[in-house]
Amino acid sequence: MPSPLSELVDERLAPSGVRLYLKRDDLIHPDIPGNKWRKLKYNLAAAEEQGHDTLLTFGGAYSNHIRAVAAAGHYFGFATVGVIRGEEHLPLNPTLAYAVERGMRLRYLDRGAYRAKTDPEVIAGLRRELGDFYPLPEGGSNALALRGCAELPGEIPFTFDHICCATGTGGTLAGLALGLVDGQRAIGFAALKGGDFLVDDVRRLQTEYGRQTDNWSVETAYHFGGFARRDAELDGFIQDFAERHSIALEWVYVAKMMFGVYALVQAGRFAPGTILVAVVTASG
Numbered sequence: 001m002p003s004p005l006s007e008l009v010d011e012r013l014a015p016s017g018v019r020l021y022l023k024r025d026d027l028i029h030p031d032i033p034g035n036k037w038r039k040l041k042y043n044l045a046a047a048e049e050q051g052h053d054t055l056l057t058f059g060g061a062y063s064n065h066i067r068a069v070a071a072a073g074h075y076f077g078f079a080t081v082g083v084i085r086g087e088e089h090l091p092l093n094p095t096l097a098y099a100v101e102r103g104m105r106l107r108y109l110d111r112g113a114y115r116a117k118t119d120p121e122v123i124a125g126l127r128r129e130l131g132d133f134y135p136l137p138e139g140g141s142n143a144l145a146l147r148g149c150a151e152l153p154g155e156i157p158f159t160f161d162h163i164c165c166a167t168g169t170g171g172t173l174a175g176l177a178l179g180l181v182d183g184q185r186a187i188g189f190a191a192l193k194g195g196d197f198l199v200d201d202v203r204r205l206q207t208e209y210g211r212q213t214d215n216w217s218v219e220t221a222y223h224f225g226g227f228a229r230r231d232a233e234l235d236g237f238i239q240d241f242a243e244r245h246s247i248a249l250e251w252v253y254v255a256k257m258m259f260g261v262y263a264l265v266q267a268g269r270f271a272p273g274t275i276l277v278a279v280v281t282a283s284g
Contacts, residue, residue: 002155017272034281036068039145070099141171149175166253192227222260248284
């Protein structure tokens with residue numbers, strides 16, 4: 001920390017007069033990269049301060065958050081429990097296999113019960129079954145997570161106009177917006193179809209944090225069919241980007257965000273001279 005920052009020189013952006021920098025949060029740590037570390041940082045401190053020795057969180061079978069919490073537990077001395085949406089499938093996929101290797105205990109909830117995962121009765125039932133724990137929400141987005149994400153803009157040593165990030169639960173976007181100064185804006189690119197609900201989620205998270213801002217927006221047109229879905233156009237963009245810049249874009253989140261950034265630039269959304277920063281939250 002701070003994560004590397006470098007300008008992306010690209011002839012396809014040159015005609016617009018827009019400058020684009022990459023904030024390589026994916027390089028923070030091989031097992032707890034990017035926004036995962038920023039979201040966990042203050043939650044881990046709170047868990048320790050409150051005397052907890054176990055972290056419990058929620059996620060799908062391919063959740064990068066589940067993987068990151070398992071890694072954090074391993075490195076910082078917490079037992080971990082992952083409450084997984086759906087039924088158990090063996091053999092475990094690479095994400096869940098990694099989590100188990102790092103000491104995480106897996107607990108499965110059918111999709112109906114999983115939708116009610118935040119209900120007090122469900123949490124109380126998990127405590128009766130598993131003992132006491134420090135709860136982390138799905139995706140890791142809470143007020144302490146926003147505090148960690150809000151530190152990122154302060155690591156950028158020059159004036160910029162917009163900061164861009166991929167958006168799944170809204171936590172990274174909500175936190176980045178809190179860390180901006182007057183005149184700067186944050187743009188979140190929804191990685192899932194029907195992402196309009198993220199507007200309410202960002203507002204809710206900022207309310208929980210204790211301060212709301214209006215310096216952010218959500219782009220919902222670059223989901224490529226939905227969460228963890230891709231098509232030939234996205235694959236072509238990823239391949240072309242790798243060939244020209246020697247950077248492999250992670251496709252579930254980061255590539256969709258980068259495609260959206262290029263699309264907005266080429267559509268004339270930004271005036272000549274605009275400086276953009278794109279946050280790379282995961283490695284390809």
